[in-house]
Amino acid sequence: MRNVEIAKLFYEMADILEMKGVDWKPAAYRRAARSLEALSEDVEILAKENRLHDIPGIGEGLAAKINEYIKTGKMKEHDELLRSIPKDIVLLMQIPGMGPKKAKFLFQKLGIHSVGQLQKAAEQHKLAKLAGFGTKTEENILRGIRIFKTGHERMLLGRAYPLAMYIVKELQKKKEVGKISIAGSMRRMSQTVGDIDILITSQKPEPIMDTFTTLPEVQTVLAKGHTKSTVILTAGIQADVRVISEKSFGAAMQYFTGGKDHNISLRNIAIKKGYKLSEYGLFNKKTDVFVAGKTEEEVYNKLGLQYVEPEMRENKGEIELAAKGKLPKLVRQDDIKGDLHMHTTYSDGENSVREMVSTAVRLGYEYIAITDHSATQRIARGLEEERLRKLWKEIDKVQDEFPAIRIFKGSEVDIKADGSMDYSENILKELDIVVGSIHFGLKRDNTERTLRALTNKYVTIIGHPTGKRYGIRDPYTLDLSRIYCAARDAGKVLEIDGQPERTDLSDVNVHEAVKAGVHLVIDTDAHSVEQLRNYMRYGVGTARRGWATAADIINTLPLKKFEKVIRR
């Protein structure tokens, strides 16, 4: 998969073209780059099959560039553009508050072509003297450099979500707040988010903005207005609050939830139907008369579309399906009847069997599986046979105490280097649920190893199938299309691990697996009651982003049916 690699080239080219003052091309290159990133198919395969034109935003010119790059490892225009300007100058545009115009102007006037030079010039107050610049701009640039240097990377959804909930809770205390909701990539349950977007309805926004911009977690106020305020939180992420009128709330939710390309498509549909769509509503283009906007459903319906769930709004074919009324009915968190991957103090978990079970009961689950690590996982205090049997006795005891829930005896069993399992057949056959997982040997191709595990009749689930951990390691090499086929044919289940830095399978993987007809399970892989409560949300979000329905997910089955499936 070189999709992301090629997308990066296009982003770079867009930045340089923008600095050069070229019209429209930058937007076209960026659109193509976003399409490539969101693509679930391998761009090299599409190129081989001459289907690059199927990718939205890719036409004659860009297809030729992709082909050139795949064949030769080079892209002539990219090389030429890089040569045409000093190397680091595009970095200047990534500083908040700096855009192509300022970067170009400062390069021409002062010869600034690196972040260091820019900082020096601002500190020596050389910028404020320039036409169109002032002391405020100078301060803003210095602040932008600080933000740029400390972490301009995106934040994991699982870290940002609790922060967003905290802000919502604090603002809800204000009597001026009507409706309040999260929007943006967080509402789309993207694995990482660039900022936190919160929408509010109110007649009297000033006191809300006062409270928001003075929360103790706020480090810097970037903007404060009647309808929009922006802050940087001490946690290192930006948060925006927007205040909207009641009648525009749905249109604003739609607008600020995005994604970008989904919205652009929607706007084009609006224009074709004689409307104009903005965050204030859907309007008749000629008369400016308000047509819809109170709810998102209303906006979609007026455009001749089914309501599209936020997690699907990535312009990956959902609009075409919505026009035909054929959107899939996505799995929901309250469809989930049990959690089949969790750890206790017997291995590397923080809570006892009893604590995990009582939490699961409160969550309303019908069943769970306790799946501590197998013997090889010494670091995680993996269980050898004697301690495993001791755990089973404890499970039996807790089971008697909580008859409302079925507790399965499970294990997260290591898949060894040769694809065999870390427990003997005698132990495996006594387990209700076996989650087979790879925890070492992550640098090699693990296709055959996983395929062999899939042939083991005692393996129920393959845990975190690609080994990816965001910001820690890439997925190991794996021919997933073979894994999907083998899992489907053997009646095995692939896991969507809800740990925020994993979400493994990923949204893109889930989409492929669902198309391939593989059964999936959504687990928390919880190492504490806290995670048991909170991580299912991220697993379900990932499943929904991959267009999974309840029928694709085995832990939506009620206990009786579920038992039948795993026994088979």
Add this chain to the structure above:
DNA sequence: GCCGTTTTCGGCCCGACTGTTTTCAGTCG
């Protein structure tokens, strides 16, 4: 550079906030 039930040429989402400016350009989302 892409794209087409207005168009194969001429459009390309749209509005808020800021700063520096007396009316608007730049940036952001």
